[in-house]
Amino acid sequence: MRRRKRNLLENIMHAIFLCLGLITVGCVLLITVYLVISGIPAIKEIGLVPFLFGKTWASTASTTEPSYGILPFILTSVYGTAGAIVLGVPIGFLTAVYLAKLAPQRIKSTVESAVSLLAGIPSVVYGLVGMLVLVPCIRKLFNVPDGASLLAAIIVLAVMILPSVIKVSVTTLEAVPKEYEDGSLALGATPIETYFRVSVPAARSGIAAAVVLGVGRAIGEAMAVMMVSGNAANMPSLFESVKFLTTAVASEMSYSSGLQRQALFSIALVLFMFIMLINAALNFFMKRDKEG
Numbered sequence: 371m372r373r374r375k376r377n378l379l380e381n382i383m384h385a386i387f388l389c390l391g392l393i394t395v396g397c398v399l400l401i402t403v404y405l406v407i408s409g410i411p412a413i414k415e416i417g418l419v420p421f422l423f424g425k426t427w428a429s430t431a432s433t434t435e436p437s438y439g440i441l442p443f444i445l446t447s448v449y450g451t452a453g454a455i456v457l458g459v460p461i462g463f464l465t466a467v468y469l470a471k472l473a474p475q476r477i478k479s480t481v482e483s484a485v486s487l488l489a490g491i492p493s494v495v496y497g498l499v500g501m502l503v504l505v506p507c508i509r510k511l512f513n514v515p516d517g518a519s520l521l522a523a524i525i526v527l528a529v530m531i532l533p534s535v536i537k538v539s540v541t542t543l544e545a546v547p548k549e550y551e552d553g554s555l556a557l558g559a560t561p562i563e564t565y566f567r568v569s570v571p572a573a574r575s576g577i578a579a580a581v582v583l584g585v586g587r588a589i590g591e592a593m594a595v596m597m598v599s600g601n602a603a604n605m606p607s608l609f610e611s612v613k614f615l616t617t618a619v620a621s622e623m624s625y626s627s628g629l630q631r632q633a634l635f636s637i638a639l640v641l642f643m644f645i646m647l648i649n650a651a652l653n654f655f656m657k658r659d660k661e662g
Contacts, residue, residue, distance in 0.1 A: 402642070409639030412438070412632035421636065427603040427613075429622065429630045438633045440618070440640065446606040447589055447615045447644070450520060450599075454527035454588040459581055461528075462535030466580075469536070470543035471565045482540070489533030497597030500526045505598055514609045518600035521608050526594050531584035538583060542576025543569055582652055586645060592616035615641045 413421055416438050424439015469478050500522055509517030546569045554564040570577070592614070600611020601621055613621075619634050619641075626634055 405635065405639045405642050408632065408635035410636075412629060412636040415629060416633065416636075421633075422640070425605060427618070429626070429633065436630070438629075440615070440637055442603055442605045443613055443615045443618050443637065444640070446520065446599075446612040447641070449606045450523050450527060450595070450612075450614060451585060451588045453520075453524035454531055455581070455585060457524065458528035458531045458584060458588075459535055462532045462580070462584070463539060463577065465532075466536050466539030466543060466577075467565055467570070470540045471561075471569065482537075485533050485536050488529075489537070493530065493591060493594040494597075496526055496530055497594035500594065500598040508609075512609060516600060516611060518598055518611055519609045520599065520606055520612045522598040523595045523612070523614070526598050527588045527591060530591060530594065531587050534583040534587055535580045538580035539573070539577050542573040542580070545576070546572045578652060582649060585648055589641070589644060589648075590616060592620040596620060615644075 421438055421440060422444070423441050424437060425441050426437040426439050427442065428434070428437040430436070465481075469481055473481065501518075504522050504525060505517035507517065508514065508519065508522055550568050550572055551564050554568045555561070559567070595614050596617040599614065599617065601613050601617055602611035603613045603618070604610050606612050615637055619637050622630065623634055
């Protein structure tokens with residue numbers, strides 16, 4: 371009787387978890403289908419090449435024909451995300467190694483609390499601090515007319531991805547079996563050599579996942595970037611105002627209509643495809659690394 375009840379309970383829990391998993395997959399599929407249905411009409415009307423490679427975005431032009439080229443948004447998003455990764459990932463990775471392997475318990479607890487607090491700060495607060503502190507500093511330091519630029523967005527994004535990179539990397543490094551490090555130390559390696567040549571390679575899949583989370587946070591951020599980048603549809607330059615894919619959608623969706631609104635959905639579709647390609651590329655390289 372007890373075995374039957376236990377089996378029944380196991381079957382019920384299995385069904386619940388299966389339903390939750392299917393709901394998650396279904397939500398992703400619904401979002402994908404909705405973006406495709408909403409974004410394809412504008413691409414058909416504008417043209418794929420003019421839409422993706424056009425250098426002018428003038429969706430509200432009244433005296434001339436509106437233009438819907440999103441190449442500046444694409445390049446700005448790529449450069450901004452790449453810059454944030456170049457700045458943020460090394461800092462986050464080295465911080466994670468220190469916290470997981472070298473830091474005293476008191477310092478580790480303090481820093482982890484600070485990182486958790488950093489993760490809980492709303493993006494609008496990052497944007498506000500960047501607008502009031504970072505933007506004037508860039509204007510004075512580099513003697514430019516306006517500090518709201520791609521550089522300011524990169525710095526803000528680099529700070530925003532730190533919690534994701536640090537927390538996931540620390541968890542992954544702490545999960546590496548102690549026997550790996552003991553064996554390395556027994557063979558004469560120093561602790562630093564052990565951490566970077568044994569622990570880090572053993573945790574590379576988790577660290578790669580942390581980088582992907584950072585990329586997702588950087589490429590998908592809108593509010594903070596909008597407040598510090600200047601939000602102008604220019605080709606990307608380090609000290610000029612720029613507009614990201616996310617900020618283009620967020621800034622115009624409230625008053626858009628007709629073809630302009632459809633074009634904004636097309637931008638969202640392009641952004642969605644970017645994230646999908648990044649995840650697919652990471653999975654491909656990780657799989658090839660494991661097979662090798």
